Amino acid sequence: MRILQIIQQKQYRGAEIFACQLSSHLMNLGNEVEIVSIYDGDALLPFKNEIPTLSNQDSNRYLDLQGWKKLADIIEGFKPDIIQANAADTLKYAVFSKLIYRWKAPIVYRNASTTSYYIKNHFSKFINSFLLFNVDRVISVSHASKRDLNKVFPFTKNKTVVVPIGIDPIKTAETAIAFSPRRSNIIHVGSFTREKNHKGLLSIFKKLTTLNQNYFLHLIGEGPLRNVMEEEVHQLDLIDSVKFYEGVRNPLPYISAADILVLPSNIEGLPAVLLEAMFCKTPVVAYNVGGISEIVSSQTGSLIEKDDEDNFVNAVLKTLGNPDFEQIETAHKMVIKDYMNKEIAKKFVEVYEAVAPQPPKGE
Missing domain, CATH: 3.40.50.2000 (Glycogen Phosphorylase B;)
Incomplete structure (x- = not known):
């Protein structure tokens, strides 16, 4: 499969590090993986390929036509089977880019936290409801995260699965x-x-x-x-x-x-x-x-x-x-x-294949 991972920023934060570690294991399983970062940063993330940046500031994340177009161009060139948005603003960029520039790849959103903590007003609930409505699957990091998401947005129950985070031990x-x-x-x-x-x-x-x-x-x-x-x-x-x-x-x-x-x-x-x-x-x-x-x-x-x-x-x-x-x-x-990423990656592939089934080998 061709898999595009979207991360928030080039920074040493759990969501970004895990996305990079996961991507490396997905590549070891025979998949083609690229990563794109919304915002730039100084971190040397654990991924062997270049990680391009979509935007340099978060002040225009609700109206970043240039960033959304850049993402669409990357998708047009790479032609991924799956887009995975990894927390925070990645979901906004994936959904708005898809709706405006009409690319077809399904979106998987990785829910890595407690959604209700961030829903502070009617606008945030409305915008997140809209964004989640336009994804094909949600991968929650824990059963608690899944329950919380489903309580805030009941319509996500039938599109949410649980795949835990894992680790990559380094000697x-x-x-x-x-x-x-x-x-x-x-x-x-x-x-x-x-x-x-x-x-x-x-x-x-x-x-x-x-x-x-x-x-x-x-x-x-x-x-x-x-x-x-x-x-x-x-x-x-x-x-x-x-x-x-x-x-x-x-x-x-x-x-x-x-x-x-x-x-x-x-x-x-x-x-x-x-x-x-x-x-x-x-x-x-x-x-x-x-x-x-x-x-x-x-x-x-x-x-x-x-x-x-x-x-x-x-x-x-x-x-x-x-x-x-x-x-x-x-x-x-x-x-x-x-909780080893080598095995966790296989569970992600199962979710991807369920969302974007691949043709039988030989076709």
Whole structure:
């Protein structure tokens, strides 16, 4: 099959990284894959071919005739069997380009988060309803994401399937990271956006440091709220206990070096970073939001109800003080068995073939 993947931006964010990893596995399965990015960026994403850019700014995403035409031209040249829109503005570009320039390829939309979180008014509900009506299939990253989408937009029930995210393990020894063994190293990986709740994370960390000064927080990620969070670190007098990282292409060595990974997000679809931590045998503590409960349970980690900072702190203390090695091993085996991208890619192909059946071989 010929598959065109549309990503939001050339950035180190879960949706973009997964789309690139997925595309590489799809190519290994014998498919032809191209990726196009709506907005430019500095990230060196894990895809061997060039990734062209449609537009340089998001201010005109509702009326970017030039960008929609550029997408149509790419489709005309590549002639894909399937277009996959990967979250955010990619859906707008795919649908508006198709309606205006009349190309025929079916659109698959990858729903990687919690839709209701973004539907703030009648206009956003109307426009998203219109966009989703014009896609052929929705692939939700978790059963929780599917339920949420179907509740907000009931007409999507018959066009939504669940295919989870997976991971691509990279040997951590190749770029080994060593954190100080004299302190407990806590890590968080995620874009600096309101969804990831860095402010709540710093509040939790502040509570930990009042109990023990020997904790250190490593923050890996980029995003619009990074400067705000750097200021928050100063305000909380945590400057000597927090380190920010950016431009990290492969977080696994950092995750592997940490004593624990924490994820107190406001919303999630099914975060790959938890799977990566489990693969690295780094214990996890996370809020029970979105599809997190589909991978984190008492058998694989610590699941805390949203905004319960005190119980989150207690779970971190318990995990650091007495790691549950049976729990860590169970989580690792689960990831190996069910969440490797090499196998996840085959499930995507099944969805593509159902939407755009290919002629029998020989025809």
